[in-house]
Amino acid sequence: MLTMNHLAKVYRTEVVETYALRDFNIDVKEGEFVAVTGPSGSGKTTFLTIAGLLETFTGGEYHLDGMEVSKLDDNARSRIRNEKIGFIFQAFNLIPDLNVFDNVEVPLRYRGMKAAERKQRIMDALERVGLASRAKHYPAELSGGQQQRVAIARALAGSPRLLLADEPTGNLDTQMARGVMELLEEIHREGATIVMVTHDPELAARAQRNVHVIDGQVVDLTEEPRFHSQTSHA
Amino acid sequence: MPMDILPILASLRRHKVTAILLILEIALTCAIVCNAVFLIGLRLDRIHTPSGVADNELIMVRMSNIGGRSDVRARTLEDLAALRGIPGVRSAAILAQTPFGYSGTTSSIKLSSDQKLPTISYVSTYFGEGVVNAFGLELVQGRDFSADEYHWLQDLNLGLPGSSPRSVIVTEAVAKRLFPDGNALGKDVYIYDEPSRVIGIVRHLVTSQEWVPGQEDYSMILPMRVSPDAGMGGTYVMRTSPDQRDRVLDAAVAKLKGLDPRRVLTQKSTLEKQRATFFSADRATAGWLIATCAALLVVTALGIVGLGSFWVAQRRRQIGVRRALGARRVDILRYFQTENFLLATFGIVLGMGMAYGISLFLVLQYELPRLPAHYLPMGAVLLWLLGQGAVLSPALRAASVPPVVATRG
Secondary structure: OEEEEEEEEEEEOOOOEEEEEEEEEEEEOOOOEEEEEOOOOOOHHHHHHHHOOOOOOOEEEEEEOOEEOOOOOHHHHHHHHHHHEEEEOOOOOOOOOOOHHHHHHHHHHHOOOOHHHHHHHHHHHHHHOOOHHHOOOOHHHOOHHHHHHHHHHHHHHOOOOEEEEEOOOOOOOHHHHHHHHHHHHHHHHOOOEEEEEOOOHHHHHOOOEEEEEEOOEEEOOOOOOOOOOOOOOO | OOOOHHHHHHHHHOOHHHHHHHHHHHHHHHHHHHHHHHHHHHHHHHHOOOOOOOOOOEEEEEEEOOOOOOOHHHHHHHHHHHHHOOOOOOEEEEEOOOOOOOOOEEEEEEOOOOOOOOOEEEEEEEEEOOHHHHHOOOEEEEOOOOHHHOEEHHHHHHOOOOOOOOEEEEEHHHHHHHOOOOOOOOOEEEEOOEEEEEEEEEOOOOOOOOOOOOOOOOEEEEOEEOOOOOOOOOEEEEEOOHHHHHHHHHHHHHHHHHHOOOOEEEEEEEHHHHHHHHOHHHHHHHHHHHHHHHHHHHHHHHHHHHHHHHHHHHOHHHHHHHHHOOOOHHHHHHHHHHHHHHHHHHHHHHHHHHHHHHHHHHHHHHOOOOOOOOHHHHHHHHHHHHHHHHHHHHHHHHHOOOOOHHHHO
């Protein structure tokens, strides 16, 4: 489903080159629920943004659903983001001027879907996250947990092949975080492929598989700890 | 790709104050620009009024005698002979009126002697020998006056018997007004309650002074000889080639002064300059209106750019999220252009109503013509284009926001 081989991401300024990812290798199979963990600044989010085609990489190979993505132009990348990837952000990233229904509708509109099908999918997704009755509410009228559920509904509405979650419970209290995590587990049980970036060892433990990232590289935690590594609770 | 109109409207409802302010600005601009462009058009039409005369060939010299002279008619003929002798002069005449002057003579015309109200109340009247040739008028029907048809204007003013004109040359506009269903040529009309036969019709001859709109061509020529002392005075009018006007003017003044040094020069001008002076107020008004329109359009465009830039900065993260969810650059560009189109449309609809209101006010207060309906769609298109042009820069900035902003802000 998602394969990165020797992937590198370098941020260059006039005086310095910073490797955010270096010789990064990962293989996520279809239907897997993978948690990507690691300390702050280790490259987790950079991995997620590249995996989600939100930014380009500097070297190596990245195959998504069997397609090499490095040569795709901006429009093709937009189309793949829209059709194959569902995003769940830490800060929910709902559009405050739009109500719940319209928020969930945003990616479907970019797909050029007919209104009737859009409506059906939106209501199905909202039913799934238990917020169908809040379709006309605005984000500011919802709790953090509810907002994240709306974001999950938005991600699910387009029936993506891959769900990318960036610290999905980072802005939630424990009870709400538990609810969101249970929802993700339920979605996974129904067959979705999920890659979740988190620094929370308890959440990571609930994933099928953990990938630990340190200094921009995937490390095997069964080996001797490296100088920069931190103890993992995975 | 379905248009984002409903979500955009929903979003605008959440930014009512700024949206309404921009709509009002566009509406006011639309209303003022529609009316101003119409008024500018009226002024420009006036400025380009066809005179019927050879504007760029005519030069004029006017002299005043100090004290009365007994031999003025003979001296006038002597002056004309001298002027015709100047190299480059094609014709010379002494006329009582010239086009685009600030004074003139008007007469009424009746179709019968017992008619109570005239058919035309004000017809600008030209006196002088050889007006048709001197002005370079286009005679479309009939003939010019013959020498025996002329009388001295001074004799008419003194009421001497047999001094009334018996023939007249009118413009096509006057001929059509007098005889809308027939040919005026050869018909008798009554001027000063005396019969005169229409012996010629000229294409155009603008009135010698300010006119009522639509009556700029209400002129006629009577076969009256004038002299500088004949009451209303006389202006020497000469025709020459455009490039020789200044030289001939200087030569004419020198020649007239040479013949009688006691004369005082009161006018030395080309008709082109006289025309320019006549329309100077119209040009100034049109200039001010153009400047006002330009300023309004610039201010409105800056308002759109400013609000657009503010909204792009405010929604930077939101744009990144849209990009992350699959929006292409062109979708973001289209979003901001559609948003501006909707705001402009609301403003234009409101502005059209305001434009009509302003026009009605001008009609009632200043008797100006009503704003023709076709100015409204023209104003609408102008404001739509202005809006799309002004929003392009912020919209392009929005379209360049990368999707990664969704995760990094």
